[in-house]
Structures are given as structure tokens and as C-alpha cells.
Amino acid sequence: MNLQQSFYAQAPRHLVAVDCIIFGFEDSRLKLLIMQRMVDPFQGSFSLVGGFVLESESTADAATRVLQQVSGLRNIFMDQLHCYSDVNRDSGSRVISLAYYALIRVEEHDRKLAIQHGTQWLALDEIPELIFDHRKMIEDALFRLRDKAHFHPIGFELLPEKFTLSQLRSLYEEIYQRVLDKRNFRKKILAMNILEKLEEKDKTTSKKGAHLYRFDKQKYEQLAQKGFVFEI
Amino acid sequence: MNLQQSFYAQAPRHLVAVDCIIFGFEDSRLKLLIMQRMVDPFQGSFSLVGGFVLESESTADAATRVLQQVSGLRNIFMDQLHCYSDVNRDSGSRVISLAYYALIRVEEHDRKLAIQHGTQWLALDEIPELIFDHRKMIEDALFRLRDKAHFHPIGFELLPEKFTLSQLRSLYEEIYQRVLDKRNFRKKILAMNILEKLEEKDKTTSKKGAHLYRFDKQKYEQLAQKGFVFEI
DNA sequence: GCAAAAGTGTTCCAGATACACCCATGG
DNA sequence: CCATGGGTGTATCTGGAACACTTTTGC
Incomplete structure (x- = not known):
């Protein structure tokens, strides 16, 4: 001692x-x-x-x-x-x-x-x-x-709970400092099946209004456990 | 103060x-x-x-x-x-x-x-x-x-200066804990153009003998500066 | 001559990329 | 009615994965 x-x-x-x-x-x-x-x-x-x-x-x-x-x-x-x-x-x-x-x-x-x-x-x-x-x-x-x-799906930590796909894309454009193709981005993120599409629309940035989405953390974690890897 | x-x-x-x-x-x-x-x-x-x-x-x-x-x-x-x-x-x-x-x-x-x-x-x-x-x-x-x-080409830090492709592959197999296809591995690593093939052969593990290679750090750094990304 | 490791090409498939037009609506 | 951002589908390309046989030589 x-x-x-x-x-x-x-x-x-x-x-x-x-x-x-x-x-x-x-x-x-x-x-x-x-x-x-x-x-x-x-x-x-x-x-x-x-x-x-x-x-x-x-x-x-x-x-x-x-x-x-x-x-x-x-x-x-x-x-x-x-x-x-x-x-x-x-x-x-x-x-x-x-x-x-x-x-x-x-x-x-x-x-x-x-x-x-x-x-x-x-x-x-x-x-x-x-x-x-x-x-x-x-x-x-x-x-x-x-x-x-x-x-890793950490971008959602920077967005409000409900967000549009345009917001999400512009976030990643800021992070990576490069433009991302609108169609390919939507295709990719929606194919992951980790976003919940809401009925609500956000009309603050367009007349048409954009659908709001919510990150489904539980679904992501389920998928991740089965070997799914988030990538964007 | x-x-x-x-x-x-x-x-x-x-x-x-x-x-x-x-x-x-x-x-x-x-x-x-x-x-x-x-x-x-x-x-x-x-x-x-x-x-x-x-x-x-x-x-x-x-x-x-x-x-x-x-x-x-x-x-x-x-x-x-x-x-x-x-x-x-x-x-x-x-x-x-x-x-x-x-x-x-x-x-x-x-x-x-x-x-x-x-x-x-x-x-x-x-x-x-x-x-x-x-x-x-x-x-x-x-x-x-x-x-x-x-x-990153850090595997070479674990190998002798001169090594065979089999040694290199078994190193990565150990690191990743999975078998790597011999042909695909050779193809990939040689295509990077960062290995110097030596005349010498290593005959300790086979009768035929395996060519020795050396990692060309300078060449790697040149390529890396031009945007090349090592990946294995 | 045979065992044991070295060396070598091709086919196939999935996922990434590139790309342009119509839709809905508030003003 | 028009300006503005929202939303959609297809063709092509590239890189990864799968896969089996021949070569060399010490014993």
C-alpha cells in the first residue's frame, strides 16, 4: 500500500x-x-x-x-x-x-x-x-x-422533429459542402425505410407545400441490429 | 492577472x-x-x-x-x-x-x-x-x-519492409476477421499502383516462391494528393 | 510425380450517377 | 396566369463479388 x-x-x-x-x-x-x-x-x-x-x-x-x-x-x-x-x-x-x-x-x-x-x-x-x-x-x-x-443517422439531431426532404438534403449539402442530386437523394433516403411520412405539409417555403417527415429511430435501430448500415 | x-x-x-x-x-x-x-x-x-x-x-x-x-x-x-x-x-x-x-x-x-x-x-x-x-x-x-x-494504408506498418501478397492478404483477413478472395485482392491492391514488385522471391512458404513487394509510400502520397483514396 | 502454395480472367449484379419535365398553389 | 419550389423515372456506368484451373518446384 x-x-x-x-x-x-x-x-x-x-x-x-x-x-x-x-x-x-x-x-x-x-x-x-x-x-x-x-x-x-x-x-x-x-x-x-x-x-x-x-x-x-x-x-x-x-x-x-x-x-x-x-x-x-x-x-x-x-x-x-x-x-x-x-x-x-x-x-x-x-x-x-x-x-x-x-x-x-x-x-x-x-x-x-x-x-x-x-x-x-x-x-x-x-x-x-x-x-x-x-x-x-x-x-x-x-x-x-x-x-x-x-x-450514421446523426443529421436528424440538427433538424426539428418534423422536417421536409428538402431541408434534409440541404443539411447534407452543407455538411459535405457539395450539391446532391434531388431525385437520387430522395430515392436513397426513402428506400432506407427509416422515415415516417406525415400528413402535414410545410408551406413556409413553397406554395405547393412539402410533406413533412419524421425520423423513425426505433425502426432504424431494428434495421441496424439486422445489419443495415445507414449511408448518405 | x-x-x-x-x-x-x-x-x-x-x-x-x-x-x-x-x-x-x-x-x-x-x-x-x-x-x-x-x-x-x-x-x-x-x-x-x-x-x-x-x-x-x-x-x-x-x-x-x-x-x-x-x-x-x-x-x-x-x-x-x-x-x-x-x-x-x-x-x-x-x-x-x-x-x-x-x-x-x-x-x-x-x-x-x-x-x-x-x-x-x-x-x-x-x-x-x-x-x-x-x-x-x-x-x-x-x-x-x-x-x-x-x-488508409496502415497495414504496411505491421509487415516487414518486403512482403508477399499472401502475407498482406492474410494480414487483412486477420484485421477484418473474414476471408478475402485471392484474385480480387490481388487485382485491387495491384491496380492501386502503390506497390513496388521486387525481383526477389520468398521461398519460405512454398516451393514455387512468392514475389516480394514493397509499399511505395512516396507514390502513395503523390496519388493521395491528387485525390486517390486507398481502400481495401 | 505429387503436394502445396503462387498466380491468373471473366461474368454477373447491384448500386451510383446523370439527367428533364410536370405538379400544385399563393400571389 | 405565372413564378416557385415539390415531386417523379429511366438509362447507363462502374465497381464489387463470385468463381476454377494452371504453374512452379522441392521433396
Whole structure:
């Protein structure tokens, strides 16, 4: 027990933080929740939202906590991205940071909390200079999002519960940054049999109105268990 | 500066470790370098090789250092896997661990160092119970290896510089755990034009002898830059 | 001469891609 | 009545999968 104590006791201890790359989809644009710090340190500078990992929580717990504080939302899709640990990455102190990316339905986001925390949704081309290595984190998160979205039905996490196929397609066009053929896209996604077609129509973007659909998660999970692989 | 100091000063500090999932390929089997601890704490129990992250190094630095200590090798292929941070994952103390997976050429591995560190190469089905969450780390690493190998030419990191197409195929059969058609495999890999066919033959496994090949990394990188995507 | 691994082509099928016109309706 | 986005089908191409026999040579 002495040995064991010294084994741990002699090791250095580190500040460990989480930083969250929070994606949203609004006005057919992929956006990120960016914070402008209203207090020191680094007052006025732009950054991702983040926080330190406490003694009593895992890094995922910490990220969940930070996400909830800043968005008011629970049960957010979230995935570990990468650990950033360059000794000098944080100019204030040596901090090891775990980046998580999250997908949020912008319309469910609490606007009051946004003002309170000094956060705003910015499209990818509107993002100003960020502190530390946060820009790199975003780039890595974009790659990961593309990768993940390719074979997993995570796009739905960014859309309202009910959405049109045009919305869905424009979401994937934003993610992949390329145009997708309308007919082929419909054919492919409908053939998967994981969307529930609703009676309702959305008439906000056309006179004719577009059918609304809902992602049927249960059906997807059933199919996935039988070996079905989502791909778009 | 006061504010900034307190901002960091109030945050808790953590022990941060790296654990390495080290893959090798020997006798047509995928193997892992497993350590049996010869000293306390946890004497006699099996684990991955690992160590604490020091103040002056990144987590990647730490993993590189540990790999070098245990294998004698530099310039090893290595990639961050995941951060494991459950509060109680380490029964000795709260330790946040970053897992890295690495690919090694077993025949270049220093056997003396292996004995010295109490490590051995074990096939996947020979691995005993491991401490903490190391088993889970291995499972995750296997998934990642399959994923990565699918679109990146990392298999060559596990083979000798010169190898036969049969060796290469049996490597991928091990990684994917399924048989690959001999003709289709040859067709596909040779069509990529990233292998250099040597005059030499390897006669250790057949009377006829099999041609040796070498991975042409430069050619691959040229092609990759032009948009070519390795896939096997 | 035979065992044992190396080496070699063709056919078939499924899924991806390319592509252009009619529909419904609010203004 | 017309502008606007919604909705639909077919032909072609490409890449993956299946599949069996000949070659070489050490023993």
C-alpha cells in the first residue's frame, strides 16, 4: 500500500478541461455556438464554450454539464473528438483539453441563456479569430462530423422533429459542402425505410407545400441490429 | 492577472496517464503487446503498457516515450484512440487515461526489452483478464484499427519492409476477421499502383516462391494528393 | 510425380450517377 | 396566369463479388 501510494503520489497533476464544438443548423446553414467572453481572463476574445473537469465527474460528464449550462438542453448528441495537450496550447497555464462535438436543434436553444453566456450562432464563414487551438478543434470537428454523418443517422439531431426532404438534403449539402442530386437523394433516403411520412405539409417555403417527415429511430435501430448500415 | 491566476488556481488537478494498445503481426496472427507487472502495485496482473503524462510533455509525447521504452523503437505509427475518464476506472486513484494504439513490426522489436519489461506478444484469443478498463480499450482499438485500415494504408506498418501478397492478404483477413478472395485482392491492391514488385522471391512458404513487394509510400502520397483514396 | 502454395480472367449484379419535365398553389 | 419550389423515372456506368484451373518446384 505504501508502494501503491507513492506510485500515484509521485506523478504530476494536470488541469483538465473540456471544450465543446456545438453544431446547429439554421437558415440552411451549418452554424457553431461561439462564446465571446465578457469577463477576464481573455475578456472580449472569442472561444468555444468549455470548463474544467471536476474531481467527481468524467470528461463526458463535464461536457454534458457545460452543454446544459449554456444551452439549457439535456440529452444532446455528443461525441468525444480528440484530446489536445500541447504543453503551451493555453497561454494562461498548462491545460489538457478534451474536445467534444455536439449537435443541437437551434430552435430548441434557450435564447436567454445565450445572451446570459455571451454566446451566438455563427456560420462557418463568420467565425472570428478564436483563442488557443480552438480553430483547429473546429476544423477537426468538421472532418469528424462529415465522417460520422456518412454512415450514421446523426443529421436528424440538427433538424426539428418534423422536417421536409428538402431541408434534409440541404443539411447534407452543407455538411459535405457539395450539391446532391434531388431525385437520387430522395430515392436513397426513402428506400432506407427509416422515415415516417406525415400528413402535414410545410408551406413556409413553397406554395405547393412539402410533406413533412419524421425520423423513425426505433425502426432504424431494428434495421441496424439486422445489419443495415445507414449511408448518405 | 489576479483574476487569471485564480481562474486556473481554483480548478482541480488530475493524474493523467497514457495506455498503449500495441498491435503486431506474427505467424499470420494479429497480436498485442501485453505486460505482466513484476512489481507492486498490481504485481502479477496483466495490463497494457502505460505511464503518467509529465508536466513537460503532451499526451502524444508521453505515449511515444512509453512506446520507445518498451519496444526500443522510434517512428512508430501511433494514433490517439480515446480518453477514458470514469471516476472509478482505476481502483488505485482517480486517473484520466488517454489510450493510443500503435502498429509495430514484431521482428524489429527488441526481445531483451520485452523480457526486461515483462511484456509478451499475445494473439487476441490468448489475452488474459486485464486490469481496469484495459479490455474495453482493446475492443475499441480493434474497431478503430478496422476502420482506419479500411481507408488508409496502415497495414504496411505491421509487415516487414518486403512482403508477399499472401502475407498482406492474410494480414487483412486477420484485421477484418473474414476471408478475402485471392484474385480480387490481388487485382485491387495491384491496380492501386502503390506497390513496388521486387525481383526477389520468398521461398519460405512454398516451393514455387512468392514475389516480394514493397509499399511505395512516396507514390502513395503523390496519388493521395491528387485525390486517390486507398481502400481495401 | 505429387503436394502445396503462387498466380491468373471473366461474368454477373447491384448500386451510383446523370439527367428533364410536370405538379400544385399563393400571389 | 405565372413564378416557385415539390415531386417523379429511366438509362447507363462502374465497381464489387463470385468463381476454377494452371504453374512452379522441392521433396
